[in-house]
Amino acid sequence: MSDTMYKRHDGSDIFMHWFNAVCWLLLLLTGIGLIQNPVIDPLGSGYPAVLRSLVGGGGNLLLLHEALGILWIIGFLVYLIINFKGARFFLAEVFAISPARDMLWMVKKMVLMTLGPKPLKMLGMDPVLPDQGYYNMGQKAFAQASVVGGVVIAVTGVVMFLSDRTFGAAATGMIGWAVTLHFITVGLVFAGLLVHIYMAAISPEERPGFKSMFTGVVPGEYAKHHHRLWFDKVQSDDQQVSE
């Protein structure tokens, strides 16, 4: 049984994940270079000036950032057309929370990952994590932040893109808030992204999950231990099918 591989991602899901990852990286690198005000510059260094001189000026950097942003949005729209079912499944799974189980999982997992099982035992708590479904609460939390944040970033980005193309002077209040929301949302999602990258790519525990982001499948043993509720559901579904 442990040799059986279970399907988790379609080809389009895998493509979208890495397409999004590359877009976000490039958008982040170019976007930070567009902030040049000593009070808000996230790095507080000469980074924007260096990047601007590399691409031939701030105007070119802005164009590059806008082009990447539009490519990112178009990529998402194409994905939604190709795999709407997959996107709907993803959203349903990501936003389905069973509060007691998931909050307990989140608290325990955070303690286990940083301090280990001892503090939990000292408090008289069982260090065993509650069973999780298709996604665990950590994955769900970051996915929710990415979905909501992504929509906010895309909408505010489009508002800024259209600012000097269609909007009149009366719209500047809205454009100013779009700038601010874009900045804050990217910051918050980036904070989550750091944990996501560590958990998925650096921590050895999730190695099979990381591999599945290339192959689309995970071993049964991993599915059983990490996504028990999903594993059980798939098992019973399979039995029904074979009967």
Place this chain on the structure above:
Amino acid sequence: MAQQLAMIIDASKCIDCKGCMIACKVANNVPEDQWRNWIKGESGMSRPGKHNGTTKFQPGACMHCDKPTCVEACPTGATYKDEMTGEVVIDESLCIGCGNCIPACPYGARFRNATKRKADKCNYCPERRAQGLLPACVDTCPTKARVFGDINDPDSEAGRLFLKNKEQLTRVAARTETKPNMFYIGDPGPRDWGGEAVTPASMIAMKEAAPFIKGIVGLSGLGVLAMLGRQLIAGSDTDHKENDDV
């Protein structure tokens, strides 16, 4: 010493002909109902009969301040103080017309260009200067009320006037001190009409939020380091079995 391009204005020479305003509009293709410069006058002065004091007209425009509040309001550095020339410049390729800088000027020198949809103001006519000409308003002024040049260069006309009249130079006061580089010789007429530099609430929110965002990203980074530290020190295999095997 770096340059400081500036205007030295003798308001007593101004005859309110509006030549500078028209010349600017034509040279810079400024849209209808929008102006990069102005002439301010005392109200009622042109009525016949007795009135108090002398007639004064006050030409003005962007004052290319030493402490430009418009620059502080710009998130991207699309408007900046040029260190070499002392000008306050707008990089139109980088400006998206968010409008933050417009209320941030206490002199109302900025506007959102209706055609370009970007911030606009006096730029001392760089295209004309590149050809060895003076800014359009200065060039056209029939009474030479406006003098333009580098006030740090004692050999320029502006620098000569700046040094010679140092004692009697005045600036238009605003409720926010921006150290403007537009100097009037003697009495400029109304001199305290400058308002307050207003930073839009969205820009204030972004400035206030910035340290919190840095803090949250920092905390997240610390969390990752803590996990990485535990992974390297305690290893994760034993940990893994203990926690996840049911």
